[in-house]
Amino acid sequence: MRHALRVLRAEALKQHRQIFGSKLVLFSMLVWPLLQLAEAYYMLHPLQGGDSGGPRLLAFLATGTLGFTFFFSLVQSSWHFSMERQSGTLELLFLSPANRLVVVIANGFGALVQNVWLFVSFSVAMFWWLGVVNVAHPGMYAVVFLALLVPAVAWGAFLNSLLIFSRDSAFVYTLLDDPMWFVSGVRLPTSALPELVRAAGSVLPLTGSLAIVRGALLDGQGVGDLAGELVTLTGLSATLLLAAVVALRVGEARAQRTGQLKLF
């Protein structure tokens, strides 16, 4: 455990130095998600009858943007992690005694916490101002937080572990930007999506996280009502972590055989 905490602290410090080199990072942390939210709101606003649905639509989209910020910040941190391979430091990381799985989890976790706190604070203030929050009991806030954090960290570990196989990860990230918001129901309820798209979305943890966040925050559902979603999301997170372990093992064995970690 002490070993894991040391790795976590080191990775968090590395992320901090990497991300917060300049104040401009505020743009990607707050300004961009806000502008995206505003655009989505005004684009869909003409489709809902009258002004009465305004706050409700805004709350729906804000929860979507919040969830997307969590998961996309991990796509970005994996992008940064792929630079380790290009600059040759991934090989050094693998030579160090640090546990591989802890490294990939810590990398995602460190980036996540530092990237999302500002937008989370803003979202909390906005929900309070809109007056749309309807929770069954205060404990549900913890459920919401965990339903975002745990799958996001598992997702980050999975993405990071995939990098060991490929030197060009750009394509994966193009696929996980816009398509992710589309299939996961960030801007539309998943019930509005065609069957095939919904099936694709169901394998992404963001879809399950959003169902729980919206159910708990906006519809006043308790743990009992969301039990099915919670179990599925826990199973999906565990699967992602397991896949990360397998990918790291297989990838490292392959890298030892071919020496390709050094060869970008």
Place this chain on the structure above:
Amino acid sequence: MVVAWATLRRSWLVTRRAYPWTYFVGNLLLGVLTMGLAYLGLRVLGGGEVGAEFREKSGTGDYLAYIAVGAAALMFVKHCILWTGKAMIQEQREGTMGALIVAPARRLPYLAGFSMFSFTAVALEVAVLFGCATLLGVRLAPTGWGDGLLAVAGLALAVFGMSVVLSNVMIVAGEAHITQNSVFYAIAVLSGFTFPRPYLPEALQWLGEVVPVTAAMDVVRGVFNAGTGVDPGRLAATLLIGLLYTTAGFLAMPWAERRAMERSY
């Protein structure tokens, strides 16, 4: 003209040999998924109809055609900024800006060459997007070929002016990622690409007027969506602000280049 033609040929040559598929797919996906969102949203949220308020503010009841034109225009604008606006910082990153500065080539034809490249290269993406839109039942009816060309030319001038100014900002700041994305997200809200601007608070509507593509989009909307043809007032505004940005950008360019060069050494 020789410089512009050479730049255009060079860019096409590079692109043909190593086509940036990731870039193509990324840009196209945003347009196609925006169309998908509009289509599903219209069916599920709106029950196939848009409210009267939208008709009043946009001048058309055809929501899908409105979004298709906006998504295509946004793709066009982004493409031009990514090529023309980033041309100089690309030279800076590759270490060839010094050579470019001492070369006898002037900046106007050089950047115009990049613009011509991006306008021709984006045609493929726009064609694919309109193909998808047609599958979703969108039928575009511009008020005339001449009007259509004039509207697109206005948009091209506006985005060229923006790109010249952004090019200076990028080489002075020495970074492109934050600048380009902030501009993309901001114009998506301010310039009326996916919704009519009267939905915005008044202060933001006025702020939108500072961006050259806003007036250009009003002309595009009149021709392709509202069916009212070219609005001479908005076209004049597009020309004025587009030329203003272009002139200011080229006047400030020697200063920006000096700053950028001094920092590198």
